[in-house]
Amino acid sequence: MSITLQFHGATEGVTGSCHQISFAKESLLVDCGIFQGQEARRHNDLTINFDISNLKGLILTHAHLDHIGRIPYLLASGYTGPIYTSIPTSYLVPEQLGDALKIGFTKDRKLIKGVVNVLKKRIIPCKYKQWILVSDCFKIKFHPAGHILGSSFVEIAVKFISGKEYKSLNNTKRIVFSGDLGPPYTPILSMPCSPYQADIVVLESTYGDRIHSGRKDRRHRLLNILKKSLSDNGIIIIPAFAIGRTQELLYELNEIVEKEKLPRVPVIIDSPLANKFTALYSDLKGFWDKESRRRFKGGDDPFVFPGLVSISNYKDHLRTLRWLDDKGGPAIVIAGSGMCTGGRVVNYLKDFLSDCRNDILFVGYQAYGTPGRDIITYGSNKKRRRYVTIDGERIGVAAGVHEVSGYSAHADKDNLISWVKKIRKKPSKIFLVHGDTEAKKTLKKELNTMGLDVIIAKKKRYSIDV
Missing domain, CATH: 3.60.15.10 (Ribonuclease Z/Hydroxyacylglutathione hydrolase-like)
Known part of the structure; x- marks a missing residue:
């Protein structure tokens, strides 16, 4: 048989x-x-x-x-x-x-x-x-x-x-x-x-x-990218998957913010699904690792820190875009989808990808044929064309483009x-x-x-x- x-x-x-x-x-x-x-x-x-x-x-x-x-x-x-x-x-x-x-x-x-x-x-x-x-x-x-x-x-x-x-x-x-x-x-x-x-x-x-960089190296690199962009009063856009990557980033940003390694700036989670999953992660803390459970019992919720703003309503999403258009940075925006194939991150890319003060930070795999992969391919190499097509619209890529591979799941x-x-x-x-x-x-x-x-x-x- x-x-x-x-x-x-x-x-x-x-x-x-x-x-x-x-x-x-x-x-x-x-x-x-x-x-x-x-x-x-x-x-x-x-x-x-x-x-x-x-x-x-x-x-x-x-x-x-x-x-x-x-x-x-x-x-x-x-x-x-x-x-x-x-x-x-x-x-x-x-x-x-x-x-x-x-x-x-x-x-x-x-x-x-x-x-x-x-x-x-x-x-x-x-x-x-x-x-x-x-x-x-x-x-x-x-x-x-x-x-x-x-x-x-x-x-x-x-x-x-x-x-x-x-x-x-x-x-x-x-x-x-x-x-x-x-x-x-x-x-x-x-x-x-x-x-x-x-x-x-x-x-x-x-x-x-x-081979990925280690956790210490990736956090150091993340911190350097954040400091550079925020010093330019830029907006950092992080396309992230609603499950897993968003929660891991919140954990890291919590440590960075609470240890005062960055000036206090808005950290905007603009994703209804990511907000739902973050709430579910909190409900399922019995399945967290020992260190995270220990920290929570000690009063440190990894998903709550000063400056964190969660947006679910679409009208609030549009208001946030207008506010950032008028005010500019510094700000950190985490939005889906992770490969930029849809979701609210698309509107942020259309508005802010062509401004050299801003930065796009990829922390996950970008499949061939996705806008995320195109931004990495055409935005990171100055010898090639410096634009991508999103929703049928040609968008110039002047923002800094970064990958931090150690955040891969x-x-x-x-x-x-x-x-x-x-x-x-x-x-x-x-x-x-x-x-x-x-x-x-x-x-x-x-x-x-x-x-x-x-x-x-x-x-x-x-x-x-x-």
């Missing part, structure tokens, strides 16, 4: 994660995400074009749209089964998908509420490090991945001896899906861990060819290699997904030196004998 793996996305880039594992006429789906950026233009048909008739469960590794955005299509295709998530993810997913439906599908609140209610009924929250029986063939276990709050890698035990019980798990094959792994020592998040054993690993490779090459090294019983095969071509090639070469069989996954079916 054989276990079948089929990759329905994240094989040609970093978005669209959707992986199916099948055995003995049963299957599980791990993530069901949309494509973004350039990949969205290549994969504009989001319908579910694979067999779900024997699907026993959908497992979600975390709440980013490139891992959950196709769930409405899955439901529309007739899937009526359970959706397994970690406990924090069970709270974040309905909010994330509800917002995505409002922006990309319909303004009909009744319809959106109906879809979200169906979703909530299907979700089964799971504790970390506890086996969950899904079907006759599959057990699953969630482990902390350190990417965003609630993010997980998933261990799947496939029972391959008919009639035997799961008690010892000796009669199983272990398939591990990494989801998105984070770097160590990320504020608020528990440290990512590695599985004890794995027969097959499906591993992300977003930064498989890069993804593990770098060394982190990924370390994660694999810590697996005590090594896998016979590793499939690489969720990375650009060079990142996957570089990581494959490094893992090959450890004597591991590494396959760069394609959008096809793989059979592994058990």
Whole structure:
């Protein structure tokens, strides 16, 4: 008999994660995400074009749209089964998908509420490090991945001896899906861990060819960029994902402001979704790391500090734009979307990108084909054109353009290699997904030196004998 793996996305880039594992006429789906950026233009048909008739469960590794955005299509295709998530993810997913439906599908609140209610009924929250029986063939276990709050890698035990019980798990094959792994020592998040054993690993490779700066270095660089821009009375625009990056930035800015390393200036969070998720992060502080919980108990809320302004109402957003247009800086604005593909950050870019006193600070991955990647490409190199196209409008890039890679929520090459090294019983095969071509090639070469069989996954079916 054989276990079948089929990759329905994240094989040609970093978005669209959707992986199916099948055995003995049963299957599980791990993530069901949309494509973004350039990949969205290549994969504009989001319908579910694979067999779900024997699907026993959908497992979600975390709440980013490139891992959950196709769930409405899955439901529309007739899937009526359970959706397994970690406990924090069970709270974040309905909010994330509800917002995505409002922006990309319909303004009909009744319809959106109906879809979200169906979703909530299907979700089964799971504790970390506890086996969950899904079907006759599959057990699953969630482990902390350190990417965003609630993010997980998933261990799947496939029972391959008919009639035997799961008690010892000796009669199983272990398939591990990494989801998105984070770097160590990320504020608020528990440290990512590695599985004890794995027969097959499906591993992300977003930064498989890069090394991030350390937390101390990135904070030093952040502080220098902030000081320079604010001394010019400039406006610093930070495009940030609503989940994870915004909360991490608030944590860092809290420390900077409270230690008086910066003059007191407005720090504007202009994102209804980010404000919702920040409130949810606060509600879920039981899942924070020990240091963050200790600080909170000592009276230091990482999401509250002098000068912080949260904006949700659209009229207040327009008033803020006018106020900054009239007054100018200094000010810090954090707004979505993280890759500048939409959201309120677009209005800030249109207004302030062409002023040399201002700065744009990227703290996360920018996919090919997104305005964020274009700003980095054409704004950072003076030998190339110094403009980008946003909403069909040509905008000059005179503002400073900066990247602080250490704020990535993804593990770098060394982190990924370390994660694999810590697996005590090594896998016979590793499939690489969720990375650009060079990142996957570089990581494959490094893992090959450890004597591991590494396959760069394609959008096809793989059979592994058990």
